[in-house]
Amino acid sequence: MPVREKPVSKDFLNLDDRVLGIVVDRYGLPDADCFLPILLDGDRCTLLDVRSDTSKKAVLEAGDKRYFLKQVPWYCDEPRQIAASTGIQEGLRKAGVPVARLVPTRDGDLWTSFSDESFVLFEHVDGLRYRADPDQDRSAARVLARLHAAGVSAEQALGEDVFTLAADHIALLDKVLPDTADTTAVFEELLASVRRRALDAGFGALPTTAVHGDFNPWNLLFTADRRVAAVVDFDNCDVQSRLHDVAEALLTFCVLGYAEDSTTFAAVQPVEVDRAAVRRFLDAYEEVLPLTPVERECLPFALGAVWIELTCLGLLRHDFDTSPAYLDTCVRTFSVLTEDLRIGVGR
Amino acid sequence: MSALLPGVRVVMVCGGKGGVGKSTVAANLATALAARGTRTGLLDADLHGPSLPVLFGVRERPTVRDGRIRPVVREGVRLMSTGLLADASRALAWKGPVLRGALRQMVRDVDWGDVETLVVDTPPGTSEIHMALAGLLDISAAVVVTTPQRMALEDTRRCVAMLTRLGVAIPAVVENMAYFPCPCCGARTEPFPDSGLVGALLAETGGAGTRLVELPLLPAVAAGAEQGTPFAQHAGGDSSAAGAAFASLLDALDDSLHPVP
Numbered sequence: 001m002p003v004r005e006k007p008v009s010k011d012f013l014n015l016d017d018r019v020l021g022i023v024v025d026r027y028g029l030p031d032a033d034c035f036l037p038i039l040l041d042g043d044r045c046t047l048l049d050v051r052s053d054t055s056k057k058a059v060l061e062a063g064d065k066r067y068f069l070k071q072v073p074w075y076c077d078e079p080r081q082i083a084a085s086t087g088i089q090e091g092l093r094k095a096g097v098p099v100a101r102l103v104p105t106r107d108g109d110l111w112t113s114f115s116d117e118s119f120v121l122f123e124h125v126d127g128l129r130y131r132a133d134p135d136q137d138r139s140a141a142r143v144l145a146r147l148h149a150a151g152v153s154a155e156q157a158l159g160e161d162v163f164t165l166a167a168d169h170i171a172l173l174d175k176v177l178p179d180t181a182d183t184t185a186v187f188e189e190l191l192a193s194v195r196r197r198a199l200d201a202g203f204g205a206l207p208t209t210a211v212h213g214d215f216n217p218w219n220l221l222f223t224a225d226r227r228v229a230a231v232v233d234f235d236n237c238d239v240q241s242r243l244h245d246v247a248e249a250l251l252t253f254c255v256l257g258y259a260e261d262s263t264t265f266a267a268v269q270p271v272e273v274d275r276a277a278v279r280r281f282l283d284a285y286e287e288v289l290p291l292t293p294v295e296r297e298c299l300p301f302a303l304g305a306v307w308i309e310l311t312c313l314g315l316l317r318h319d320f321d322t323s324p325a326y327l328d329t330c331v332r333t334f335s336v337l338t339e340d341l342r343i344g345v346g347r
Numbered sequence: 348m349s350a351l352l353p354g355v356r357v358v359m360v361c362g363g364k365g366g367v368g369k370s371t372v373a374a375n376l377a378t379a380l381a382a383r384g385t386r387t388g389l390l391d392a393d394l395h396g397p398s399l400p401v402l403f404g405v406r407e408r409p410t411v412r413d414g415r416i417r418p419v420v421r422e423g424v425r426l427m428s429t430g431l432l433a434d435a436s437r438a439l440a441w442k443g444p445v446l447r448g449a450l451r452q453m454v455r456d457v458d459w460g461d462v463e464t465l466v467v468d469t470p471p472g473t474s475e476i477h478m479a480l481a482g483l484l485d486i487s488a489a490v491v492v493t494t495p496q497r498m499a500l501e502d503t504r505r506c507v508a509m510l511t512r513l514g515v516a517i518p519a520v521v522e523n524m525a526y527f528p529c530p531c532c533g534a535r536t537e538p539f540p541d542s543g544l545v546g547a548l549l550a551e552t553g554g555a556g557t558r559l560v561e562l563p564l565l566p567a568v569a570a571g572a573e574q575g576t577p578f579a580q581h582a583g584g585d586s587s588a589a590g591a592a593f594a595s596l597l598d599a600l601d602d603s604l605h606p607v608p
Binding site: 014015016017019020033034035036037038040041042043044045046047049050058059126 | 408409410411412414415416429432433437439440441442443444445447448449451452453456
């Protein structure tokens with residue numbers, strides 16, 4: 001999908017009575033009279049605004065049911081992408097993957113658009129947030145494997161690989177923050193090296209399947225006994241090599257740190273990788289759906305590409321403390337992921 | 348009684364103008380009630396400009412148990428505020444249905460436990476928040492806070508008119524910064540000229556049924572707010588005049604705060 005700069009909006013994160021009226025009418029929810037902005041998940045509560053500021057979100061109540069309304073973020077609100085993501089999501093749910101059910105409009109549509117914005121409505125899933133628990137890691141890995149094994153596809157999917165996505169993010173960073181030219185130049189060089197090595201290893205011939213595209217701890221809800229209750233947020237889903245999801249999951253579950261209560265990355269990131277956590281996640285994934293030898297060989301390169309993509313994202317959001325040593329740290333982390341870790345993940 | 352909070356007396360602290368001391372009065376009123384033995388909650392309904400985290404020196408996030416938000420407890424008062432959910436770097440620009448939803452959650456989804464009295468701090472003026480609160484709660488009484496300035500008093504009259512339309516009793520008007528007692532001799536200095544408007548305001552609130560509570564301008568009150576310690580709990584020295592003012596306010600509220608049989 002096109003990687004686009006976040007637009008400035010005068011009604012940022014606001015859902016007004018006009019929106020409520022349209023949603024009530026289109027989804028047939030006459031009892032819904034307000035939007036609930038406080039998310040209770042487990043033993044913590046968070047404002048939905050704080051959790052993520054990529055799009056408008058709120059909970060609605062109608063009768064004895066609860067729903068989750070979400071604006072499709074600006075970077076994936078093209079009709080083709082929404083058709084792909086809602087189609088894949090429904091396909092996965094029907095295949096038995098724990099996915100929140102999309103509620104259709106009274107006209108049977110899986111999303112609705114007005115005033116240049118698109119929204120989806122889900123049945124609300126009660127669940128607990130991720131607590132960095134090893135059992136949650138294993139459950140997440142198994143569910144990810146089930147998601148990939150479901151064999152769902154979507155003809156509207158764009159089929160962009162991790163290297164293209166990373167390159168697009170570098171280009172956006174260069175455009176939006178021109179003073180990061182040193183960083184983008186290094187990232188371009190690193191990306192070119194892993195892309196070349198991945199292609200040499202056979203990346204171009206890897207099989208494709210539906211991928212979530214943003215498989216991180218914040219997009220999972222857990223049960224009290226630490227199993228995945230639901231996977232949410234399929235905005236970035238696509239049909240491509242599953243290594244995208246595997247790499248992103250390893251990075252977000254085992255490597256990157258987050259600021260409290262939000263999808264914002266922590267200002268200072270660890271250089272070291274929790275290798276035991278990486279091994280644990282991969283073992284659980286492969287219990288359900290083993291990687292092929294070529295995929296194992298390519299995984300460290302996919303890790304490098306997704307790490308570049310996520311780092312660009314963090315830089316665009318000003319998440320990171322970019323003091324003078326920052327770039328050195330970046331290069332060191334990249335090396336750990338694509339060289340040192342290669343022995344582990346590639347066996 | 349409120350359908351959402353049955354058996355709880357709700358006291359709304361209002362004022363027409365910003366900066367007149369509504370939050371300070373609400374914090375100290377709640378603290379004084381708790382100190383007197385009343386099980387008290389304090390809801391910060393100033394959703395866009397929450398003050399209670401600063402006034403009580405609270406930074407911790409509320410936790411959740413059994414699907415309900417557990418209020419933070421300070422000075423014996425159970426506190427809930429949007430300021431406990433988002434730090435000051437986050438703009439809260441809610442309107443309409445989100446604002447109503449936030450208030451509903453802060454009333455319904457908070458485990459207020461066995462509180463007898465819920466003090467509600469409100470934003471300045473006659474806003475959508477006041478209307479939403481009136482729809483959400485049965486408000487037992489309102490304390491109107493003003494300073495003795497024409498600018499504040501004009502807007503306070505609108506606030507009183509709103510409360511009258513809503514049928515909410517106003518047992519007390521707090522005239523904040525009414526005078527400054529000399530720290531050396533105790534002589535009383537009135538920083539604002541007597542316009543007679545406070546008297547006129549009292550007449551509009553229902554006259555004899557409304558008590559005027561003069562709150563002096565005292566360093567201890569300001570220091571308490573800055574340090575996150577409501578002075579009502581730690582009164583001493585020159586805050587005694589303010590302590591007396593709050594005792595008077597509690598007396599005025601006594602009828603409406605009497606526990607429900």
